[in-house]
Amino acid sequence: MRRETVQGWLLILPALLLLVAFTHWPAATTIIDSFYTTPKGSRPPRFVGFENYADLMTDPVFWTALRNNAVYALWTIPASVILALVMALAVNTAIPGRALVRMAYFTPTMLPMIAVANIWLFFFTPDYGLFDHVLGFFGGVRHNWLGDRDTALPAMIVVAVWKEAGFFMIFYLAALQAMPPDLKECAALEGSSRWNFFRRVTLPLLMPTTLFVLVNAVINAFRLVDHVVVMTRGGPDNATTLLLYYIYEAGFRFWDQALAATLTVVLLALLGLLAWLQFGVLGKRVHYR
Amino acid sequence: MLNRRTLLAASAATLAAPSIARAQATKISFYYPIAVGGPIPAIFDGYCKEFQAATGIEVAPVYAGNYGETLTKAITAIKGGNGPHLAVLLAAEMHSLQDLDILASLDDVGLDAAGKKWMEGFYPAFLANSKAEGKLWSVPFQRSTSVMYFNKDAFKEAGLDTEKFPRTWAELQAAAVKLTKKDAGGRVTRWGVKMAADVGNAQWTFGGLANQAGHILMNEAGTETYFNHPKAIEALAFWRGLATAGAAPEGVSNWGQLTPDFLEGNAAIIQHTTGNLTNLRTNAKFPFGIAGLPGKEGPRTVVGGGNIYFFKNANPAERAAALKFARFLTEPDRAADWSMKTGYIAVRPEAYETKTLKDYIAGFPAADVARGFLPVAVGELSTFENQKVYAALTNNVQACLNGTKTPAQAMADTQVEADRILKSYKKA
Numbered sequence: 001m002r003r004e005t006v007q008g009w010l011l012i013l014p015a016l017l018l019l020v021a022f023t024h025w026p027a028a029t030t031i032i033d034s035f036y037t038t039p040k041g042s043r044p045p046r047f048v049g050f051e052n053y054a055d056l057m058t059d060p061v062f063w064t065a066l067r068n069n070a071v072y073a074l075w076t077i078p079a080s081v082i083l084a085l086v087m088a089l090a091v092n093t094a095i096p097g098r099a100l101v102r103m104a105y106f107t108p109t110m111l112p113m114i115a116v117a118n119i120w121l122f123f124f125t126p127d128y129g130l131f132d133h134v135l136g137f138f139g140g141v142r143h144n145w146l147g148d149r150d151t152a153l154p155a156m157i158v159v160a161v162w163k164e165a166g167f168f169m170i171f172y173l174a175a176l177q178a179m180p181p182d183l184k185e186c187a188a189l190e191g192s193s194r195w196n197f198f199r200r201v202t203l204p205l206l207m208p209t210t211l212f213v214l215v216n217a218v219i220n221a222f223r224l225v226d227h228v229v230v231m232t233r234g235g236p237d238n239a240t241t242l243l244l245y246y247i248y249e250a251g252f253r254f255w256d257q258a259l260a261a262t263l264t265v266v267l268l269a270l271l272g273l274l275a276w277l278q279f280g281v282l283g284k285r286v287h288y289r
Numbered sequence: 290m291l292n293r294r295t296l297l298a299a300s301a302a303t304l305a306a307p308s309i310a311r312a313q314a315t316k317i318s319f320y321y322p323i324a325v326g327g328p329i330p331a332i333f334d335g336y337c338k339e340f341q342a343a344t345g346i347e348v349a350p351v352y353a354g355n356y357g358e359t360l361t362k363a364i365t366a367i368k369g370g371n372g373p374h375l376a377v378l379l380a381a382e383m384h385s386l387q388d389l390d391i392l393a394s395l396d397d398v399g400l401d402a403a404g405k406k407w408m409e410g411f412y413p414a415f416l417a418n419s420k421a422e423g424k425l426w427s428v429p430f431q432r433s434t435s436v437m438y439f440n441k442d443a444f445k446e447a448g449l450d451t452e453k454f455p456r457t458w459a460e461l462q463a464a465a466v467k468l469t470k471k472d473a474g475g476r477v478t479r480w481g482v483k484m485a486a487d488v489g490n491a492q493w494t495f496g497g498l499a500n501q502a503g504h505i506l507m508n509e510a511g512t513e514t515y516f517n518h519p520k521a522i523e524a525l526a527f528w529r530g531l532a533t534a535g536a537a538p539e540g541v542s543n544w545g546q547l548t549p550d551f552l553e554g555n556a557a558i559i560q561h562t563t564g565n566l567t568n569l570r571t572n573a574k575f576p577f578g579i580a581g582l583p584g585k586e587g588p589r590t591v592v593g594g595g596n597i598y599f600f601k602n603a604n605p606a607e608r609a610a611a612l613k614f615a616r617f618l619t620e621p622d623r624a625a626d627w628s629m630k631t632g633y634i635a636v637r638p639e640a641y642e643t644k645t646l647k648d649y650i651a652g653f654p655a656a657d658v659a660r661g662f663l664p665v666a667v668g669e670l671s672t673f674e675n676q677k678v679y680a681a682l683t684n685n686v687q688a689c690l691n692g693t694k695t696p697a698q699a700m701a702d703t704q705v706e707a708d709r710i711l712k713s714y715k716k717a
Contacts, residue, residue: 042387061684125546126538127477127555139474147487147541149691156510233488236541252361253676255389 027268033261045257052262060142061264064238065246072157072242073221080161081213081238084168085206091169092176102173109167120159124231146232150241156240159227164220168213175209176202207286211278218274222267243267315610317603320366320376322359322595323352323632324431326548326568332630333582340617345609345681352370357489357676361415367602368486374603375611377595380418381671384511385597388673393599398608400488408519412593417668427596428615429636430629433563434581434590434659435497436665441576443468443479443557454580458501458527461558461583465536468557480560481536483551484528485544486690491683496670497591498524501584509668511672512714516543516682517704518535523585525696529689530688540686563659564595570653579668581662590666594633625649627640634659672707673714 035054036045056062075251091102123130124145132143179202187197213279224225225245228234234249235243241249251260319337323329329354337348347711353359356379366372378386397409408416417431441451447467457462465481472478484494492664499506504520505699507513515521531537542550548565550556552572560582569577581588597615599608617623621639625646628635640646641660650657672678685706694702 027699040390127550128553136476141476142538144538144540144542147543148539149688149693164314236486237693238692239682249680252365254680255355255364255385255673256677 030261030264030268033257034265036258038255038257038259046288048258050216052258056259056262056266059259060247061241065243067240068153068221068239068241069243071153071220072160075154075157075161076164076221077156077214077217080168081217082166083165084213085163085172087169088172088176092173096179105169106166108165109170111163113224113226113229114162116159116163118225120155120162120227121231124155147236148169149236152232152236152239153218155233156228159231160220160224163227170219171209171213172206175206180206211282211286215275215278215280218278219271222271243270265276294651313704314347314350315606317572317607317610317614318349318351318372319611319614320351320353320359320363320373320378322356322377324356325562325564325633326597327571327631329631331505332627336618336623341616344610344613346613355489364389364391365601370413370602372600372602373640374607375597375599375615377430378598379669380415380427380429380432380592380596381592381669382674383418383421383596383673384671385675386480387421387426391600391602392426393601393603393608394426395428395493395599395612396424396491397601398599398603398612399605400425400612404612404616410639411619412634412636412638412663413638414663414666414668417452417592418671419596422522427598428619430595430597430615430618431564431633432592432594432596432636433633434592434662435560436563436659436662437558437560437580437582438551438565438569438589439578439579439580440551440554443554445525445616446470446577447557451576451578454578455583456587458585461488462531462534462536464526464559465531466534469536477538479526479540479554480550480556482531482557483537483542483547484531484560485547486528486541486677486679486686487543487545488683490544491686492670493591493593495528495686496667497560497582497589498528500591500667501582501589502527503585503589504669506670507672510571511675514670514678514704514711515716516700516707518700522696522700525686525700527585527687528686529692529696532690540691562622562632564594564631564633566656566659567630568632570632570655579658581658581665584665588662588665590662591669592663593669598693629656632656634663665714672711674710677710678707 033045034220035047035049037048038128088104091098091105095101111119126132126142126147127146129145131145132140135141135143143151147152183201184197192200222242222244225242225248228240228242228245229248232240240248243263244267247260247263250256250263321329330350333350335382337350341347351373353362353376359376360378363373363376363378372391389642395404400408408428411429412432415432416425419425419427419429432654437454438455444451449464449467455464461482468479468481469477470617479487485491486494496506497523499521502520502525504515504518504522506515506521513520532539544561546615547556547559547561548568549562551559552570552574554575563579566579568626582590597618599611599615603611618627618635621643622645624635624637626642627633628640629649630644635641636647641650670679683702685694685703688694689696
């Protein structure tokens with residue numbers, strides 16, 4: 001028994017070491033750092049208790065970033081998941097050129113986000129960019145998509161959905177392919193409508209996949225900020241500042257370690273809460289075969 | 290036993306040999322940003338090869354992104370213990386870099402009497418962002434002023450004199466309104482004027498505008514700012530007014546977009562850096578002019594660009610090598626060459642005495658326009674916590690340009706924010 005315990009620990013040791021070194025240890029030091037001031041040159045860090053958190057509560061940019069991130073998540077998550085499901089259902093049927101369509105749907109996923117952002121930068125260019133050009137044919141007016149407070153965040157959301165949907169589609173497609181065909185035959189014999197079949201059979205069977213995709217979508221809603229860096233740098237007037245981008249700015253543009261650490265702890269807590277909600281609440285309602 | 294000892298000694302000697310050889314041949318690492326178009330990396334590679342041929346010192350040039358990215362990379366690398374020995378960074382970052390305690394002043398890198406004389410040979414306007422605490426902290430290198438490029442064809446079409454660029458705000462706005470062209474559907478096909486207000490550039494545009502109103506935004510120590518001042522508000526109101534007058538687009542224009550906009554004929558006038566001249570000259574398919582920025586009453590501009598900084602992490606040999614390289618880069622002939630290849634203003638008057646630059650200017654007089662505006666130029670906005678102050682200003686400028694804040698409100702909010710940021714730097 002003891003021998004087995006030692007053996008067990010030895011087996012997980014390599015993974016554990018990496019996990020501790022690159023995840024738990026940095027997280028712990030970040031929490032500690034969030035209770036100290038930023039060290040600057042000759043001034044060492046000073047313990048200030050919860051002062052950094054109190055400062056954060058009065059920081060308007062933090063609240064803007066939080067609100068932006070909430071909007072960003074509430075749009076990108078359902079939009080990309082539903083779009084992925086629709087695309088998967090479309091390419092799961094026998095249509096001509098199916099392989100080509102599948103590839104086309106998956107292409108955005110293969111491109112690095114930086115490249116995607118640069119392509120979209122051109123799409124969003126005012127006056128002679130793709131969108132303004134096309135809208136121009138129909139008498140549309142000029143849009144400063146990325147330079148206008150009202151359209152900048154929606155523009156970021158569109159890019160994120162475009163980038164993500166193809167990735168999620170792959171999971172749905174795999175799940176659909178694994179579904180036994182006799183279910184469909186059975187439903188046809190019973191005279192069930194297609195919509196009814198989808199609602200009563202397909203969708204419940206896709207629930208494990210949906211949970212997995214949702215978890216990923218939630219993580220991405222807080223993790224995917226590359227396009228913000230390339231396209232707007234959080235502007236105009238923080239209209240596209242997301243939490244992670246604000247952490248980057250605090251840490252590597254302002255060199256404000258205290259602010260960056262405090263923000264990171266808040267993001268960590270937020271993600272922890274979301275993970276608990278998803279696995280604890282939603283996870284129980286998922287039917288696994 | 291004896292045998293073994295000999296063996297050990299021999300192997301120790303072999304092991305030590307490469308490190309001795311390394312110590313003799315100094316190798317320094319040099320970070321630089323690219324803020325303008327053109328084959329900048331090839332130019333730097335050439336300079337480094339020349340320098341090695343002349344001195345035997347190997348310089349490893351590292352392209353590190355735009356100004357902001359280069360700053361981030363340099364600081365991160367230095368904190369990680371593997372930083373550059375010298376780097377071209379924004380001249381305006383002096384206070385912030387000092388605050389991080391990573392800079393070596395020119396005294397620290399061993400500037401001798403001859404070197405001090407060499408430092409006196411730079412244009413005074415370019416040294417404005419180098420002095421603090423009675424010391425020099427950087428060497429002017431890729432320096433520029435903010436200028437306006439204008440499309441001469443568009444000027445002719447609008448019935449404007451191509452030889453007389455506006456000199457006052459009123460003239461500029463009137464000209465820009467005339468230059469704005471709409472198609473039959475009422476859609477603007479050409480804007481009168483575009484100025485950058487994106488993150489990283491808004492503060493430069495605004496620094497120029499403030500000077501045009503006769504206002505300086507900060508004290509020399511970098512501990513106080515003066516945004517909530519009638520003249521600063523007036524400057525922002527003028528900027529916003531260009532859009533409400535229909536001469537500039539609503540919202541924020543991006544720095545990177547200005548050059549293609551200008552080349553596409555989508556903007557008749559753009560405010561950009563002198564460093565972009567060579568790029569525009571190569572790519573513009575129409576005749577264009579270059580002019581100093583107009584002012585409320587007369588032309589005023591702001592200097593910009595990057596200086597060479599030295600870092601504490603270098604050992605004495607590396608510091609000496611770095612200083613040598615900095616002097617090499619700013620020699621008259623090389624300063625002239627750099628100016629011709631990029632459009633940056635040569636940082637020393639001597640460079641304009643060289644035959645190559647004289648000939649070049651004779652054939653391309655536009656290259657000498659910006660230098661004429663150096664007497665009416667001021668230093669860039671530069672404070673402690675520079676990037677935070679920039680962010681506060683940029684956010685409010687963008688809010689104003691989007692019409693969500695009045696100029697007065699935007700400036701008041703910037704001042705409150707800047708005061709909060711600089712609180713701990715103010716000496717009682």
